Amino acid sequence: MNEFVQGEFDKTLSNFNAMAADAALRLQIAQAVTLCVDALSAGGKILFAGNGGSAADAQHWAGELVSRFYYDRPGLPAIALTTDTSILTAIGNDYGYDYTFARQVEALGREGDVFVAISTSGNSSNVVRAAEAARGRGVKVVGFTGQGGGKLAPLSDICFRIPSNETPRIQEGHEFIGHLLCALIEQAMFPK
Numbered sequence: 001m002n003e004f005v006q007g008e009f010d011k012t013l014s015n016f017n018a019m020a021a022d023a024a025l026r027l028q029i030a031q032a033v034t035l036c037v038d039a040l041s042a043g044g045k046i047l048f049a050g051n052g053g054s055a056a057d058a059q060h061w062a063g064e065l066v067s068r069f070y071y072d073r074p075g076l077p078a079i080a081l082t083t084d085t086s087i088l089t090a091i092g093n094d095y096g097y098d099y100t101f102a103r104q105v106e107a108l109g110r111e112g113d114v115f116v117a118i119s120t121s122g123n124s125s126n127v128v129r130a131a132e133a134a135r136g137r138g139v140k141v142v143g144f145t146g147q148g149g150g151k152l153a154p155l156s157d158i159c160f161r162i163p164s165n166e167t168p169r170i171q172e173g174h175e176f177i178g179h180l181l182c183a184l185i186e187q188a189m190f191p192k
């Protein structure tokens, strides 16, 4: 067991070391912040979606923006598309699970909004279809995925590809970058 735990620490540390050394990743973080700040400053909003642990990320990050992150300031408009069981079951039952997020993007997304699409494989159909729906409506797509990128990468205006093929490592990287984006958006929208 100790060996397993040590192995998990080692993989997580080497994943974060690789991210910390990646200058292109820092540039992407700055670009994603600009995209979100431009959208919010123009009266737009940020939509989030993902499955499983990534649904938790979607809700977590929307919560940081609507409520607060490091300090008190006005709430920012952000919606996780993973939370309303009536909507999710209606779309899932009437159109199919693949459409659970796309339908909501069609209903809620407006030109100038940002859709944050989270999928460790990059291939979850409901996330990929929602990214396609977003592009079709002039909604910018910020993708969060793994090393491979999957189908989501080419659909994204900016795509965070965590340098791992292991779902938990990818999710840990997502969580870190998601927090960074929330902090930087807060600072840019409401400088202290």
Ligand SMILES: O=C(CO)[C@@H](O)[C@H](O)[C@H](O)[C@H](O)COP(=O)(O)O
Residues within 6 Å of the ligand: 051, 052, 053, 054, 118, 119, 120, 121, 122, 123, 124, 127, 167, 168, 171
């Ligand atoms: O949290 C985990 C694994 O750590 C799982 O719930 C995981 O999110 C689910 O299997 C998802 O359905 C995986 O989908 P995706 O990341 O490939 O889009």
Ligand SMILES: [Zn+2]
Residues within 6 Å of the ligand: 053, 171
């Ligand atoms: Zn998990």
